[in-house]
Amino acid sequence: MRETLILSLLICLVGCGRQNVENITIKGSDTEVNLVLQLAEAYMDTDPTVSISVSGGGSGVGIAGLLNGRIDVANSSREIMKEELAMAAQRQLNAEPFVFAADALAIICHPSVSFDSLQLDELGRIFSGEVQNWSQLGGRAGQISLYGRQSNSGTFMYFRERVLGKDYAPGIKQMNGNAQILEAIKADANAIGYIGFGYLTDESGALWQGIKVIKLGSERGKNAISPLDRAAIKAGLYPLTRPLFQFTNGEPTGKTRAFFAFEKSAAGQAIIAKNGYLPAAEAGLVSNFSQ
Amino acid sequence: MTRKLYQVLGIAALFACALVVLAILGVVLFDLTAKGGPTLSWHFLSQYPKKGMTEGGILPAIFGTTAVTLLSTLLATPLGIGCAVFLHEYAPDNRISRLIRASIRNLAGVPSIVYGLFGLAIFMQFFGMGASVLAAGCTLGLLTLPSIITTTEEALRNVPRLTREGALALGATKWETIRTVVLPAAVPGILTGVILALSRSAGETAPILFTGVAFYTRYLPASVLDEFMALPYHLYILSTQHHAIEEVRPLAYATALTLLGLVFLLNLTAFWVRARYKQ
Amino acid sequence: MKQRLFWDIFFARLLAGAAWVSVLTLAGIFLMLLFNSIRAFQSISPTQFFSIAAWNPAAYGEATYGIGAMLVSTFLVTMGAMLIAVPLGIGTAAFLSEIASPRVRNILKPAIEMLAAVPSVVIGFLGIVLVAPVLADVFHLPNGLNALNGSILLAVMALPTLISVTEDAIHAVPKDYKEASYALGANRWETLVRVTLPSCTSGILVAVMLGLGRALGETMTVLMATGNATAMPHSFFDPVRTITATVAIEMGEVPSGTPHFYSLFACALVLFLITLFVNMAAERVAAGFRQKGQ
Numbered sequence: 064m065r066e067t068l069i070l071s072l073l074i075c076l077v078g079c080g081r082q083n084v085e086n087i088t089i090k091g092s093d094t095e096v097n098l099v100l101q102l103a104e105a106y107m108d109t110d111p112t113v114s115i116s117v118s119g120g121g122s123g124v125g126i127a128g129l130l131n132g133r134i135d136v137a138n139s140s141r142e143i144m145k146e147e148l149a150m151a152a153q154r155q156l157n158a159e160p161f162v163f164a165a166d167a168l169a170i171i172c173h174p175s176v177s178f179d180s181l182q183l184d185e186l187g188r189i190f191s192g193e194v195q196n197w198s199q200l201g202g203r204a205g206q207i208s209l210y211g212r213q214s215n216s217g218t219f220m221y222f223r224e225r226v227l228g229k230d231y232a233p234g235i236k237q238m239n240g241n242a243q244i245l246e247a248i249k250a251d252a253n254a255i256g257y258i259g260f261g262y263l264t265d266e267s268g269a270l271w272q273g274i275k276v277i278k279l280g281s282e283r284g285k286n287a288i289s290p291l292d293r294a295a296i297k298a299g300l301y302p303l304t305r306p307l308f309q310f311t312n313g314e315p316t317g318k319t320r321a322f323f324a325f326e327k328s329a330a331g332q333a334i335i336a337k338n339g340y341l342p343a344a345e346a347g348l349v350s351n352f353s354q
Numbered sequence: 355m356t357r358k359l360y361q362v363l364g365i366a367a368l369f370a371c372a373l374v375v376l377a378i379l380g381v382v383l384f385d386l387t388a389k390g391g392p393t394l395s396w397h398f399l400s401q402y403p404k405k406g407m408t409e410g411g412i413l414p415a416i417f418g419t420t421a422v423t424l425l426s427t428l429l430a431t432p433l434g435i436g437c438a439v440f441l442h443e444y445a446p447d448n449r450i451s452r453l454i455r456a457s458i459r460n461l462a463g464v465p466s467i468v469y470g471l472f473g474l475a476i477f478m479q480f481f482g483m484g485a486s487v488l489a490a491g492c493t494l495g496l497l498t499l500p501s502i503i504t505t506t507e508e509a510l511r512n513v514p515r516l517t518r519e520g521a522l523a524l525g526a527t528k529w530e531t532i533r534t535v536v537l538p539a540a541v542p543g544i545l546t547g548v549i550l551a552l553s554r555s556a557g558e559t560a561p562i563l564f565t566g567v568a569f570y571t572r573y574l575p576a577s578v579l580d581e582f583m584a585l586p587y588h589l590y591i592l593s594t595q596h597h598a599i600e601e602v603r604p605l606a607y608a609t610a611l612t613l614l615g616l617v618f619l620l621n622l623t624a625f626w627v628r629a630r631y632k633q
Numbered sequence: 634m635k636q637r638l639f640w641d642i643f644f645a646r647l648l649a650g651a652a653w654v655s656v657l658t659l660a661g662i663f664l665m666l667l668f669n670s671i672r673a674f675q676s677i678s679p680t681q682f683f684s685i686a687a688w689n690p691a692a693y694g695e696a697t698y699g700i701g702a703m704l705v706s707t708f709l710v711t712m713g714a715m716l717i718a719v720p721l722g723i724g725t726a727a728f729l730s731e732i733a734s735p736r737v738r739n740i741l742k743p744a745i746e747m748l749a750a751v752p753s754v755v756i757g758f759l760g761i762v763l764v765a766p767v768l769a770d771v772f773h774l775p776n777g778l779n780a781l782n783g784s785i786l787l788a789v790m791a792l793p794t795l796i797s798v799t800e801d802a803i804h805a806v807p808k809d810y811k812e813a814s815y816a817l818g819a820n821r822w823e824t825l826v827r828v829t830l831p832s833c834t835s836g837i838l839v840a841v842m843l844g845l846g847r848a849l850g851e852t853m854t855v856l857m858a859t860g861n862a863t864a865m866p867h868s869f870f871d872p873v874r875t876i877t878a879t880v881a882i883e884m885g886e887v888p889s890g891t892p893h894f895y896s897l898f899a900c901a902l903v904l905f906l907i908t909l910f911v912n913m914a915a916e917r918v919a920a921g922f923r924q925k926g927q
Binding site for chain 3: 357378458467530
């Protein structure tokens, strides 16, 4: 028992040495978590008086945390919804968006799926369950195996709004995060799913083996664009380019403001590019569904 | 003839069952040691995670787990011992004491996620502790309370009646008897229970999920009102939600091995205490 | 003397207070779940909640909150676990108490206690990295995260409880029963199967129910290894989502005070009541068994 007391005293002492550190709590999007983690690490290297804690969980977790008043910054890969804005107003909170990067949502499938490109409306029919076999679209027969995210994911919401316009197929496998979707598709011969661009490549920038990136065409007759085609994305031709948000309660102040400034700076944008994301200015075709 | 055959087959089947159970433990230990061992090193245990958790170590998680576990035991032990002493030494065998005992038994069976919700509603929201070491510690404390009460009562039961009666005969009051004679005699049993509760707290994830654990913090928690990292949650994230699951797999194995090692160390200590002081 | 008496009474009262904490906690948990569930049912219809409507709080159109599929998933995984754990557990317990030599017992018993100590998240982790690839290979599935995986893992978690309680029950069988059986010419196996085990049926039943309660309440293991699909499962090879996993996953993502938030408390209430029922039933059987055995 005595040892327990001593240990707990030690814990308190260790803590007391760091009273003048400002804490920033960031939670939310799984698409953004790795990126924001690296930005935070780089920023903390320049400023030791701030401690940034980053967690994932999905955009929904971030926005819920902000609405519950428990976190400082919510990472979100989607816009804030009407109901959430109403809730914020009710609680006297003001969810202020900040776009720090952009993402080209990629559609990937197993290499043995017969298609290299798809139209946006075909994609919609596949993911809503209208089309259930690859043969219905003219490909090799095989029951389509869908992979997506869970309802706490901003990507889940964004994709549903932008591509489907209705609910997902009931049999879609809801994975915990982008990385899980990637792993699952590698092992499933009839699989198709959506992941953030940053998860397509490894540390060195090489495309992961074992998957196929689908080119997307937004209208019949127009060329299908691959998310790997940077020039096309810059020209606004890729249909699934979306801004990545960070929400704060009101305008960011203090260290949060400084962190945001860092993200927009050359150093920050270099980290963003290294991770495979697009600079905020290249958001291209921005989808806006909170209206 | 067939009767003897049945006997041989039957006993062989039972032996096979026991072997399977032993094998399960063996597989757990072997797989974790083989795949986690290479990554485990002093560097791993004493460094912070780096580069988005793909490198470095798990020091904050070890620290967080230690802090929250100690806090939970600090809270639950006096409460648990007090309750057990009351039940065993004072309470008459009436409906009220049976109600209390039934409550304890049922509390022991409540799923850990329900404790997590309780911690969220009561400690975080109602008492305003927020997501913190304190809220998580209180929640884990409640979780382990039933087992501390049960093992303490067991230990008290094992103190011979003559010892108690001797003290009373010498003029001690009931409380003095308990304080100076009964409790000290029951200490090994109580200690065993407390260490086992420590081990249980260290391994639990569900109660801390919404009461204060975080994916990544740069510094160790400065006070009990800060968020913290923890070994079981770290393992959970590394194996399900991390952005580079394949890459961090070795780190996940090493984390699992560390957690298992911590828990086993605590359990073995408890067994040693129990064996050493067995009359 | 007066001062000593004072402390005597003071501590007697203090300790009584400590005891009431446990009752208050149990009552508190129940009341908290109940109040929040009532708020849930103000905006969700109970008939829909207990039906096989989909669990889709974030639906594109109107949100639906049906726990039918989740209840089926929970029972599927739990029953599967019992199918594996009960024979294995009883067999091991019988081996431990009747067949094993003291030396073997000294190795096996601690081993079982160590198995009980393994944290659920570690078991879940092994479910992902060890069991899933094996299941995927053997049964030709894309990944091995499904109800069967969950059942295997839950069986591993319930085994230690099952084994130790069954062993206690077997030990409680009076020696005369066995000696009478031997005297009549039965051998060890026949005595075990026809006399010992049948005479502690209620004890074994208690063990099974306690193991069942353990399996029902497990969260992390099923969260990590069962694939988490909210659709109604059709076989053991389908991914499933249990009640515990749903609460764990969605609790972090809901703003407090929304119907979704309260609906999770309603789910937890259902789970709490089920485990309470199982534990109380086990106690009823145990009480009857204690009276009968003596």
